[in-house]
Amino acid sequence: MRTSQRKMIDGHIHFAHYAYKNALINILKGAGVDKLAVVCTPDEKRLSLVPDALHLKGHYPDQVYVFGGLDISPLLMTPDIAGEAFAHYVDVLMGLGADGIKMIEGKAEIRKRLPIPDFDDPVYAPYWAKLAHDQIPLIFHVNDPEEFWDSEKVPAWAREMGWYYGDGTYIDNEDQYRQVLNVLDRHPDLKVIFAHFFFLSAQLDRLGTYLDRYPNMHIDLTPGIEMYFNFAADPQKARDFFLQYQNRIIYGTDIGARALLTDRAAGIEPEESLARIEVVRGFLENEGPFKLTHTGFLFGGPKAAFHGIGLPDDVLDKIYHRNFERFAGQTPKPLNPEAIVEECERLETMINAMAVFQPGMAGDTSSVSAVKAYFSP
Numbered sequence: 220m221r222t223s224q225r226k227m228i229d230g231h232i233h234f235a236h237y238a239y240k241n242a243l244i245n246i247l248k249g250a251g252v253d254k255l256a257v258v259c260t261p262d263e264k265r266l267s268l269v270p271d272a273l274h275l276k277g278h279y280p281d282q283v284y285v286f287g288g289l290d291i292s293p294l295l296m297t298p299d300i301a302g303e304a305f306a307h308y309v310d311v312l313m314g315l316g317a318d319g320i321k322m323i324e325g326k327a328e329i330r331k332r333l334p335i336p337d338f339d340d341p342v343y344a345p346y347w348a349k350l351a352h353d354q355i356p357l358i359f360h361v362n363d364p365e366e367f368w369d370s371e372k373v374p375a376w377a378r379e380m381g382w383y384y385g386d387g388t389y390i391d392n393e394d395q396y397r398q399v400l401n402v403l404d405r406h407p408d409l410k411v412i413f414a415h416f417f418f419l420s421a422q423l424d425r426l427g428t429y430l431d432r433y434p435n436m437h438i439d440l441t442p443g444i445e446m447y448f449n450f451a452a453d454p455q456k457a458r459d460f461f462l463q464y465q466n467r468i469i470y471g472t473d474i475g476a477r478a479l480l481t482d483r484a485a486g487i488e489p490e491e492s493l494a495r496i497e498v499v500r501g502f503l504e505n506e507g508p509f510k511l512t513h514t515g516f517l518f519g520g521p522k523a524a525f526h527g528i529g530l531p532d533d534v535l536d537k538i539y540h541r542n543f544e545r546f547a548g549q550t551p552k553p554l555n556p557e558a559i560v561e562e563c564e565r566l567e568t569m570i571n572a573m574a575v576f577q578p579g580m581a582g583d584t585s586s587v588s589a590v591k592a593y594f595s596p
């Protein structure tokens with residue numbers, strides 16, 4: 220891999236606890252990453268991981284973009300007007316100093332756990348209209364690798380994670396594509412990055428038709444390791460696609476996903492994070508086959524064969540930073556400490572209320588309280 224200094228923005232990082240700050244920053248500094256986007260998911264015990272992300276941005280205001288997760292409580296408490304509540308919450312998040320919105324709600328496992336209406340249901344309409352009208356950047360996780368729906372093809376590790384979706388109790392992936400494309404047909408200018416290549420890395424022609432149809436649609440390179448095996452199956456076709464859609468592809472790694480999904484105690488691990496960077500950069504920059512020197516979570520073991528597509532420098536610069544900056548802004552938006560303190564107070568109240576509303580959902584306010592103290596005058 221070339222080691223020349225280039226400007227790098229990681230557009231897809233998870234940050235499950237404010238105490239992970241130094242570990243994350245050290246990893247990214249060591250790897251030459253200049254800026255990052257934290258994508259926030261809902262949390263069962265703490266409702267929201269937005270305060271943790273804002274805390275990180277408080278320390279690194281020029282480097283950290285925050286994509287706030289929606290407060291999912293309207294789905295449980297006021298489902299008939301959830302879309303209006305979400306539209307309002309977009310203003311709340313942007314008022315705190317968020318740079319955009321993250322939705323993980325299209326992951327089949329999440330859709331099973333929460334009463335999420337179809338994305339093209341009228342309930343959601345005010346929310347999509349708001350995002351499109353205000354041109355709010357959205358990073359949206361829709362579906363998962365298609366083999367997760369296929370009992371013959373689902374990898375053993377995915378089954379272990381509870382990501383086998385073919386038993387009829389999960390949303391169907393094609394159904395979900397249909398819903399999301401309906402939303403885009405209503406709002407063709409929606410400013411969106413579909414995470415993980417929209418899980419269409421094995422169907423590049425199909426993905427290309429969507430990119431042609433919706434001018435503000437982007438895709439990120441965050442593994443889904445299957446993406447890199449799919450690309451390796453026909454590197455020339457992959458390379459042609461990357462050249463054709465060089466303005467629509469965004470670098471991202473999912474660093475921090477493991478600490479979020481499986482092992483919070485271990486925090487964000489350097490080795491696993493470096494493997495993520497190596498998979499993506501190796502693919503973009505190497506010419507020909509390459510092997511990983513780092514070991515990653517869900518990465519197919521040391522024998523996995525990858526294949527690079529050796530992109531030219533000007534295309535790499537677009538994928539590594541220019542496309543993201545055009546999408547989310549040259550610099551992160553400023554924070555509003557007063558509004559953050561207010562939102563932390565509201566979250567504390569909500570966490571305690573949800574514990575009553577949903578017994579067994581023991582609320583944890585420790586981190587939101589710490590973040591509130593940090594931003595308090």
Ligand SMILES: [Zn+2]
Nearest residue numbers: 231233473476
């Ligand atoms: Zn992710």
